[in-house]
Amino acid sequence: MATTLADQRQRNGGAPGAGHHGTHDVTNQPPPLTPYDASDDTALLDGLRREGAGWAEEDLRRLGRLAGSAQAQEWSDQANRHEPELRTHDRYGHRIDEVEFHPSWHHLMGTAVAEGLAGAPWADDRPGAHVARTAKGLVWGHTDAGHGCPTSMTYAAVPALRRQPDLATVYEPGLTSREYEPGLNVPAGKRGLLAGMGMTEKQGGSDVRTNTTTAAPTAEPGVHTLRGHKWFTSAPMCDVFLVLAQAPEGLSCFLVPRVLPDGTRNTFRIQRLKEKLGNRSNASSEPEFDGTVAWLVGPEGQGVKTIIEMVNCTRLDCVTMSAALMRKTLVEAGHHARHRSAFGARLVDQPLMRNVLADLALESEAATALTLRLAGAADRAVRGDAGEAAFRRIATAAGKYWVTKRGPAFTAEALECLGGNGYVEESGMPRHYREAPLLSIWEGSGNVNALDVLRALGRDPATAQALFDELALTRGADARLDAAVAGLKDQLAQGSQANARRLVERMALTLQGSLLVRHAPSAVADAFCATRLGGDWGHAFGTLPATAGLDAIVERALPGGV
Numbered sequence: 001m002a003t004t005l006a007d008q009r010q011r012n013g014g015a016p017g018a019g020h021h022g023t024h025d026v027t028n029q030p031p032p033l034t035p036y037d038a039s040d041d042t043a044l045l046d047g048l049r050r051e052g053a054g055w056a057e058e059d060l061r062r063l064g065r066l067a068g069s070a071q072a073q074e075w076s077d078q079a080n081r082h083e084p085e086l087r088t089h090d091r092y093g094h095r096i097d098e099v100e101f102h103p104s105w106h107h108l109m110g111t112a113v114a115e116g117l118a119g120a121p122w123a124d125d126r127p128g129a130h131v132a133r134t135a136k137g138l139v140w141g142h143t144d145a146g147h148g149c150p151t152s153m154t155y156a157a158v159p160a161l162r163r164q165p166d167l168a169t170v171y172e173p174g175l176t177s178r179e180y181e182p183g184l185n186v187p188a189g190k191r192g193l194l195a196g197m198g199m200t201e202k203q204g205g206s207d208v209r210t211n212t213t214t215a216a217p218t219a220e221p222g223v224h225t226l227r228g229h230k231w232f233t234s235a236p237m238c239d240v241f242l243v244l245a246q247a248p249e250g251l252s253c254f255l256v257p258r259v260l261p262d263g264t265r266n267t268f269r270i271q272r273l274k275e276k277l278g279n280r281s282n283a284s285s286e287p288e289f290d291g292t293v294a295w296l297v298g299p300e301g302q303g304v305k306t307i308i309e310m311v312n313c314t315r316l317d318c319v320t321m322s323a324a325l326m327r328k329t330l331v332e333a334g335h336h337a338r339h340r341s342a343f344g345a346r347l348v349d350q351p352l353m354r355n356v357l358a359d360l361a362l363e364s365e366a367a368t369a370l371t372l373r374l375a376g377a378a379d380r381a382v383r384g385d386a387g388e389a390a391f392r393r394i395a396t397a398a399g400k401y402w403v404t405k406r407g408p409a410f411t412a413e414a415l416e417c418l419g420g421n422g423y424v425e426e427s428g429m430p431r432h433y434r435e436a437p438l439l440s441i442w443e444g445s446g447n448v449n450a451l452d453v454l455r456a457l458g459r460d461p462a463t464a465q466a467l468f469d470e471l472a473l474t475r476g477a478d479a480r481l482d483a484a485v486a487g488l489k490d491q492l493a494q495g496s497q498a499n500a501r502r503l504v505e506r507m508a509l510t511l512q513g514s515l516l517v518r519h520a521p522s523a524v525a526d527a528f529c530a531t532r533l534g535g536d537w538g539h540a541f542g543t544l545p546a547t548a549g550l551d552a553i554v555e556r557a558l559p560g561g562v
Contacts, residue, residue: 030339033332034073038142039064041327042556043365044372046519048135051376053128056135063115064139072111073428076144076281078104080431084283086273097270098184099237099283106182108147108281112140113180113192118154123176127379134320134375138368141324142331145435146282148321150194150235156313157195157242159382160253163298163306167255171240184258184265187239196238197310198230198256198287205231206448208244208251208304213289215245215254215296222296224254226289229271236270236285242307243294250301254294267292278434312392315400315443316374322407322439323367329414329432330364333357334558336418347417348554356417356542358550361557362528363410363541365520366512367403373515374399391466394456395511401449401501402508404440411436413541450500453507457492464492467507474514478525480534481513509533521556523549 039045039061048057066072082102090096112118115136121129133155141148158175161168174193181191204210213228226245233241241256260266267290274284298306334357337347347353374396381389415422415429422429440446456463471485488510491503509532516525527548531537536545544550 028341030336032070033335034068034070035065036068036331036335037061037064038067038139038328038331040559041138041368042559043368043520044135044138044327047369047372048131050519051128051131051372052379053131053135055126055128056132059115060132060135060139063136064142066111067139067142072108072143075104075107077428078102079108079144079146079281083280084273086270086283086285088270095269096265097236097268097287099270099273099285101182101237101281101283105147105281106180108144109150109182110180112147112151114178115140116178117148118151118178118192118194119158119172119175120178121155122158122172127383128376130379130382131372131375134316134371137317137320138324138327138371141321142328144281145321145325145438146279148317149279149282150196150238152314152317153197153235153238153310154193154195155317156310157197157240159309159313160242160307161195161255161297163253164255164296167295167297171255174239182237184237184239186259186261186263187257188261190239193240194235194238196233196235196241197307198233198241198243199307200231201229202231206444211244211246211251213243213245215247215252215294217248224294224296226254226256226292226294229286229288231286232274232284233287234282234284236268236283236287242297242310243289244303244307245289245294247296247300251303252300253297253303253306255297256289256292256294260293277437278431279438280431280434311443312396313378315396315449316371316378318439318443319367319371319374319396319399319403322404322436323364323371325407325432325436325439326360326364326367326410326414329411329429330357330360330557332427332429333360333414333417334554336421338558351550352542353417354550354554355544356413357558358527358548358553359531359541359544360410360414361553362524362531362544363406364557365524366516366528366532367406369515369519370395370399370403370508370512373511386462387466387469390460390462391470393460394453394463394467394507395470397449397452397456398504398507398511400443401440401446401453401504405446407436407439408433410541446501450504451497453504454497454500467511471510471514474517477517478513478529480529481510481517484510484513484533521552523552524556527553 079102085100087098116133121133154175174190177192179192187193199208201211215224215226217224243254243256245254258266258268269288271286271288337353340347377388377392381392411433415433421427488506513529513533516528
């Protein structure tokens with residue numbers, strides 16, 4: 001009896017001949033990564049305990065599982081595919097200046113605020129509260145980076161606002177709340193508040209002393225009206241903003257609410273939303289002030305001094321998010337390499353790929369260790385430790401410079417581990433790649449941070465002493481580290497603007513090396529010191545020496561379950 005072609009296909013699973021496979025059968029592709037535990041990171045958990053926040057480990061692990069869930073990853077994808085939309089007017093022609101977000105944005109924001117990633121640590125007296133927040137940022141950063149902007153600014157606004165106690169009394173309870181309440185309303189009547197900042201203007205960028213926005217005093221003490229235009233003001237749907245403007249006595253800091261105490265809308269005209277390379281889920285805007293009511297924060301003429309604490313906090317968050325992106329893309333690369341085969345073996349077992357993954361793992365662990373050390377310094381500084389305050393002052397700027405500089409190259413290398421799959425939008429890797437450069441720009445580019453280190457060294461000798469006190473903890477433990485510290489001292493003696501980047505890079509690398517020598521396994525510490533400090537290093541990732549203990553490094557960073 002004759003067989004039809006359809007019969008033959010059915011017997012062969014849809015293929016038109018014996019022994020053939022369907023043209024769309026999927027083989028040699030990794031399974032979905034989700035669900036996974038974003039907190040399954042030995043370096044992260046060790047650092048959490050070391051910096052005094054071990055009490056938060058259970059919460060961190062719970063948040064890590066949520067961050068790696070299919071639901072949270074879908075929120076992240078949707079919030080970036082459905083970008084914010086500006087609504088300048090309502091249907092009747094009234095100016096409203098509102099930005100609409102996809103529901104997934106609100107899910108991400110609600111979780112972040114509830115988990116204490118906004119201002120909550122300032123209302124938590126437990127030692128390590130700020131470390132716990134940073135650690136949670138390292139795992140929740142496996143979702144979306146954009147919503148980290150308003151939570152970061154809200155966190156950073158509290159210490160600046162405390163320079164004006166009467167205003168802090170009114171606004172701090174909302175800023176430190178764990179409740180997320182979107183929508184514009186009278187701040188005093190909301191369960192939770194978010195804060196933004198308005199510093200840069202089109203003619204000056206980081207040179208805020210050239211700002212042209214003016215603040216005119218009113219008959220009411222401390223109240224001014226602003227007139228001007230800001231160039232980059234992210235998250236314009238926040239409830240309040242700290243804004244720099246020129247008052248009669250010089251550049252000053254002001255609190256600008258979107259809604260005034262009497263319920264009327266303050267003048268906050270959003271001219272446009274920026275079309276950015278990345279950070280698509282977050283709205284960055286150009287607002288115009290014209291008779292905008294504002295309250296003075298801190299002494300008039302001391303705007304930079306007032307807002308500098310805010311910058312210190314947001315710079316730490318830049319380091320945190322860059323380290324989180326490194327870890328996220330390393331996990332993605334490791335997952336792909338464990339399940340993809342080429343030339344008769346899994347990618348992860350190919351010596352050259354193993355070298356790449358080990359090199360990325362070194363960079364990721366060094367970034368994580370430094371991030372948590374900076375968070376520990378911040379936590380102890382706000383509790384009155386002068387030595388930690390001095391260390392924080394210089395180390396945060398150096399860490400921000402270096403870790404965020406390494407982020408784009410790291411993310412590109414992790415993307416390449418996936419080959420063509422990594423270049424496709426649905427893999428998520430292109431979004432991470434576009435995100436990475438922002439963190440070296442936000443809160444001061446590389447040059448701004450390098451110059452800030454020079455200023456700190458020139459104005460306060462205690463900062464250099466604090467740095468070398470930290471590095472002295474590993475004196476004699478590794479000859480390459482000792483030589484790098486000696487070289488750093490020589491560079492400091494002849495410090496100049498022209499070699500500021502070399503100086504700050506060396507600061508960050510010696511700090512990372514010191515932390516790994518003290519706290520990481522010998523294979524990790526030895527490989528880092530040999531390459532980053534000893535010179536046994538190529539110009540690309542994946543050039544570790546053959547003696548670097550690659551298997552131990554990879555297994556520590558990517559245990560079998562990740």
